[in-house]
Amino acid sequence: MAALYGEVSWFCCGNSWGPCGSTGHGSCGTCNSGSRQHAWPNASDACFAITRPDRCGENLLRRTCGHVHTTTNRCNGKAVATSIADCGPQTDLFCGERTCCGTVCGSNRVIDLTPSAYSAIASLSSGLTPAMVS
Amino acid sequence: MDRRRLLTTAVLGGAAGLVGATALGSLSPEDVWAAEGANAKINPGDPDPNFVEGRVTAVSDAVVFVTSSDGTYHSIRVTTGTSIWKLNPSTLDEVKVGDGLYARGVRMPDNTLAADSLWVNIVNLNAHVDSIGRGHLNLDHHGQRVVAHVEQGRSAAVYNNTPAVSDMSMLQAGKHVKVIGAWHPDTNEITISTVYAAV
DSSP states (O other), rough: OOOOEEEEEOOOSSOOSSSGGGGGTTTTTTOOOTSSSSTTTTTSHHHHHHGGGGGGTOOOOOTTTTOEEEETTTOOOOEEEEEEEEEEEOOOTTTOOEEEETTTEEEEEEEEEHHHHHHHTTTTOOOOOEEOOO | OOHHHHHHHHHHHHHHHHHHHHTOOOHHHHHHHHHHHGGGSTTSSSSSSEEEEEEEEEOOOOOOOOEESSSSSEEOOOOOOOOEEEEEEEEEEOOOTTEEEEEEEEOOTTTEEEEEEESSSSEEOOOOEEEEETTTTEEEEETTTEEEEOTTOOOOOEEETSOOOOTTTOOTTTTEEEEEEEOOTTTTEEEEEEEEEEE
């Protein structure tokens, strides 16, 4: 797939503490915060109907549970390979949102990583990061 | 010296090693990521051996004992180079029994995790704003009510692509937000670090 540019964030899933305790194992039934996984907005018809990245001008391919994407933090060049374990993020709720580090920017939330995966390329406290997904 | 070797030296070398780590300067996340060749060895979808999630059961000397949500036990070694986030940059003495945490580091031969970073009580919530009170937001997170407190001088808001500001007045009930914050253990309350909102 051609490289996709946008924002990456993180989300918790699986058994966990605090507010994350109610999130479950994701739409694929395999999601855990400690595993190298991610959520993808076009993982099924039902998923796409919720996330609607097309409303933000994002044409994301249908990719289903287990498909591997590589996400590169465009602020530091670090990359992580993860497999789809959930549906998300809900891209259309934040159409046009933009995150920058210096002159490098990413628009629209296109992928959510587990804490394990996100922390391999950025600090969890950063929340949103410009990214390239391939 | 790469990050893995540095942490190994710091942990296995005891106090002298810790001083050595300090003398080499702050152990920035970039240093860690640059040296963390282990990233390439972890298959997509697999558990990450260099990452721990769980609740703190004890803190002794420079070791944080954690029980993960799957019931496994972990010992996390903190060095002078470990960065600790607990709403703000923090120190080990602010890590308490009952706190939740995520940790990233390097596995030592004795299976302890030499920590590069600890994120204590950090949450990242995608939620619906039910209502806005004096100094707090009432959020709906997966059907659960979460009270998100605003801490003056610390909590910030990002509206679309604006820089973070302390002004929360543009937040609206009925809208969705993403909140990075710190959980108050064993409650449904958090303190907001940054709230991201579309306006």
